[in-house]
Amino acid sequence: GNSVTQMEGPVTLSEEAFLTINCTYTATGYPSLFWYVQYPGEGLQLLLKATKADDKGSNKGFEATYRKETTSFHLEKGSVQVSDSAVYFCALSGPNTGNQFYFGTGTSLTVIP
């Protein structure tokens, strides 16, 4: 079946620290992979995506590379800011998932000055 597993939080970092949030997936076929971000009091926003193996999605200093061999899509940022404090969701969707998006449980990130 299809599923997404991401690291449990919460994660607390100091400003300018390096961020990694791990995400691995199980899927049939070749899904697209996504990272969504949810700021307090808001809905989910698409942060970045990758649609095929070895693609790198990037946005706002965040990056994630679609690794088929390790079935992973880890989110990274070289230098986090206080404004990056939010909940981050890894997700997959694809031709074999019908109408479904499969989301992870979310990882809460707090960045302290």
Place this chain on the structure above:
Amino acid sequence: ETGVTQTPRHLVMGMTNKKSLKCEQHLGHNAMYWYKQSAKKPLELMFVYNFKEQTENNSVPSRFSPECPNSSHLFLHLHTLQPEDSALYLCASSPTSSGRAKDEQYFGPGTRLTVT
């Protein structure tokens, strides 16, 4: 208004009440979705509508009743809910619900529902 809006933002209801959640999208999309977000659990897809037709019902209890009168509006009618139904209910839209177009989902801010 732009994007996806949801009203009310917060709702407290008793188990015998009937209430409705409203979602409106201003993006010209044809597919709309209801999700349930509970603490420590993945988002759960509840319903999908494509061109006003329901295309997905993920074994949702009948106390949740969706309605999609047109491609811009989506409602979730609630009656005789249970305390475990307390959650954040998110609405989303996408150009269509199939193919790559479904991958561009835009979410509303959600309605925080508390059932007492």
